[in-house]
Amino acid sequence: MAAEAADAPLGGVEPALSCFSFNQDCTSLAIGTKAGYKLFSLSSVEQLDQVHGSDETPDVYIVERLFSSSLVVVVSHTKPRQMNVYHFKKGTEICNYSYSSNILSIRLNRQRLLVCLEGSIYIHNIKDMKLLKTILGIPANPTGLCALSINHSNSYVAYPGSLTTGEIVLYDGNSLKTVCTIAAHEGTLAAVTFNSSGSKLASASEKGTVIRVFSVPDGQKLYEFRRGMKRYVTISSLVFSMDSQFLCASSNTETVHIFKMEHLTDSRPEEPATWSGYMGKVFMAATNYLPTQVSDMMNQDRAFATGRLSFSGQRNICALATIQKLPRLLVASSDGCLYIYNLDPQDGGECVLIKTHSLLGSGTTDENKENGLRPSLPQSYAATVARPSTSTSTAPGYSEDGGALRGEVIPEHEFATGPVCLDDENEFPPIILCRGSQKGKTKQS
Numbered sequence: 309m310a311a312e313a314a315d316a317p318l319g320g321v322e323p324a325l326s327c328f329s330f331n332q333d334c335t336s337l338a339i340g341t342k343a344g345y346k347l348f349s350l351s352s353v354e355q356l357d358q359v360h361g362s363d364e365t366p367d368v369y370i371v372e373r374l375f376s377s378s379l380v381v382v383v384s385h386t387k388p389r390q391m392n393v394y395h396f397k398k399g400t401e402i403c404n405y406s407y408s409s410n411i412l413s414i415r416l417n418r419q420r421l422l423v424c425l426e427g428s429i430y431i432h433n434i435k436d437m438k439l440l441k442t443i444l445g446i447p448a449n450p451t452g453l454c455a456l457s458i459n460h461s462n463s464y465v466a467y468p469g470s471l472t473t474g475e476i477v478l479y480d481g482n483s484l485k486t487v488c489t490i491a492a493h494e495g496t497l498a499a500v501t502f503n504s505s506g507s508k509l510a511s512a513s514e515k516g517t518v519i520r521v522f523s524v525p526d527g528q529k530l531y532e533f534r535r536g537m538k539r540y541v542t543i544s545s546l547v548f549s550m551d552s553q554f555l556c557a558s559s560n561t562e563t564v565h566i567f568k569m570e571h572l573t574d575s576r577p578e579e580p581a582t583w584s585g586y587m588g589k590v591f592m593a594a595t596n597y598l599p600t601q602v603s604d605m606m607n608q609d610r611a612f613a614t615g616r617l618s619f620s621g622q623r624n625i626c627a628l629a630t631i632q633k634l635p636r637l638l639v640a641s642s643d644g645c646l647y648i649y650n651l652d653p654q655d656g657g658e659c660v661l662i663k664t665h666s667l668l669g670s671g672t673t674d675e676n677k678e679n680g681l682r683p684s685l686p687q688s689y690a691a692t693v694a695r696p697s698t699s700t701s702t703a704p705g706y707s708e709d710g711g712a713l714r715g716e717v718i719p720e721h722e723f724a725t726g727p728v729c730l731d732d733e734n735e736f737p738p739i740i741l742c743r744g745s746q747k748g749k750t751k752q753s
Contacts, residue, residue: 310372310413311544311625311642323623324644324668326385331373332417332458333504333550334629337640338380339667340368345382346667347373347396350638353631353648356665360396372414374434381421383411391423393437403437412452419460420481424452429467431481441484447471453497456481457506457524464506464524468497474513476500478525490527492520499546499557510548510555516541519557519567533567534610535559549628549635553653554612556637558626564615564639566628566651566659613656615639615649644668 310329327340330350336359337348344363348356360380370383378397383390388410393402407425415422416434423430429443449468457464463481468474474493479486493513500511508530510521517540521531533555535541541559548555555567615637617624623642628635628651637649637659644667649659 310370311623323642325640325642326367326369327371328625328640328642328667329372330547330625330627330629330638330640332375334547334627334638335376336373337638337646337667338371338373339640340371340382341668342367344368345371345380347371347380348646348667350629350631353636353663356646356667362394362396365392370411370414372416374416374418381414381416383414405432405437412449413454415454415456415465417456417458417460417463420456420463422454422456422465422481424449424454424467426450426452429454429465431465431484443467443479446477453500455500455502455509457502458504459502459506462506464502464509466500466502466509468500470496472496474511476509476511476522478509478527480525487525488527490522492522493518499543501546501548503548503552504550505552508548508552510546512543512546512557514540514542516543516559519546519555521555521569531555531567531569533565535565544623545625547625547627550630554628554635554651556626556628558624558639560621560623562617562620564617564626564637564659565611566613566615566637566656568612568656611656613637613651613659615647615659615661617641617647619643640667 311327325339325341329338330336331338335350337350339346339348344361344365345368346361347359349359351357365382365384365386367385368382369385369388370381372381373379378395379402380394380396382392382394389408390404390406391411391414392404394400395402405423407423407430409425409427411423412426413424415424419434421432421434421437423432426449427444427446429446430439431441431443432438433440447468447470454465454467461482464487465479465481466476467479469477469489473491474495474497476490476492476497477486478488478490490509492511495513495515498512498514498516500509502509502524507524508521509524510519512519512535517535519533519535520529521533522528523530535557541561544558544560546555546557553569555569556564557567558564615626617639619641625640627638629638630636631648635651635653637651639647639649641647646665646667647661648663648665649661651659
């Protein structure tokens with residue numbers, strides 16, 4: 309999940325971070341600033357390890373890392389139409405591609421790389437950066453809202469299908485065909501995300517009150533969660549846990565909501581023969597005769613757990629990760645901090661803030677001392693959660709199949725000293741090295 313920091317808040321104070329994103333399996337955090345970008349490892353609660361930092365590209369507003377590899381994609385406000393792909397451990401640029409308008413978002417997995425513009429989406433083969441497909445004629449998408457399944461065996465893509473309603477287009481990034489459209493919400497889409505296997509798709513509208521989960525690829529509604537009723541909010545991020553048991557949503561409010569994927573079956577335990585049990589049955593039966601909107605609201609599930617932020621109105625993103633064998637809620641904010649909470653996977657409730665890291669300076673912030681946060685390991689839970697194993701138009705600089713006219717494939721042994729393994733920190737697929745003027749410039753169709 310990625311976020312570009314919002315405009316300066318009231319008072320004229322600019323956000324410390326211009327963008328921030330967790331990688332595909334939430335093991336790394338990337339941030340962009342006026343000076344450049346940084347990459348952090350998320351393997352420890354107490355210590356935030358900086359993996360890489362660069363000030364060669366200023367004013368970065370998109371930075372995406374491919375899992376824990378050395379491949380990172382960067383876009384800068386100085387050249388907002390150009391995507392640069394780097395091997396940061398070697399300090400080399402692999403290639404750069406230019407497009408017809410500003411790049412709004414980038415998504416990648418081990419098979420595909422998506423570049424989203426306001427009216428089109430470009431799908432590249434990440435192994436050689438060939439342009440496989442340009443999806444044209446999509447409704448105006450000024451925020452670059454789109455999602456790519458991190459499971460490269462399906463590489464599903466989701467993007468808005470309407471300007472006025474919350475319709476989602478589900479696209480197969482491998483077969484390069486539209487799968488289906490999903491009427492997800494009455495209002496315009498604000499967030500969309502896949503689970504790790506690509507079997508579920510979650511979405512939220514601009515109202516931000518209801519979050520729905522659909523099955524993939526058939527688009528059937530599986531869950532419906534209510535984030536709140538009192539006010540409309542702006543959803544900042546929406547993300548599944550890696551084991552798909554939880555779904556987390558953050559917004560411009562001070563509360564992060566975590567929902568649990570629990571199937572409600574008809575084989576529930578029989579209510580005791582009490583007055584409250586009898587009234588419960590009457591209440592549920594009555595929903596069958598109420599208007600659809602009312603009965604839907606009564607049947608929606610509420611948050612399993614919540615995380616309280618000390619601020620509101622700031623751009624932020626959330627993630628659910630397993631760190632040191634325990635489930636954590638992570639929140640990165642445009643104020644330049646990473647907040648780490650404990651999450652009780654059995655009982656839920658309010659998550660406990662245990663660490664605040666500064667993403668701009670060194671070490672932790674003064675807030676840890678003010679809140680009396682200790683540097684010791686977090687409290688134990690009744691149960692712990694272990695991590696599961698987990699048609700193209702020809703353009704200048706391209707051949708007819710969308711590849712670079714001139715370039716060379718970097719040998720795989722250049723990326724790692726050991727066997728080829730995409731999970732290895734130094735390994736990713738061979739990429740065509742574009743040189744000089746051989747930049748893939750796309751045409752506006």
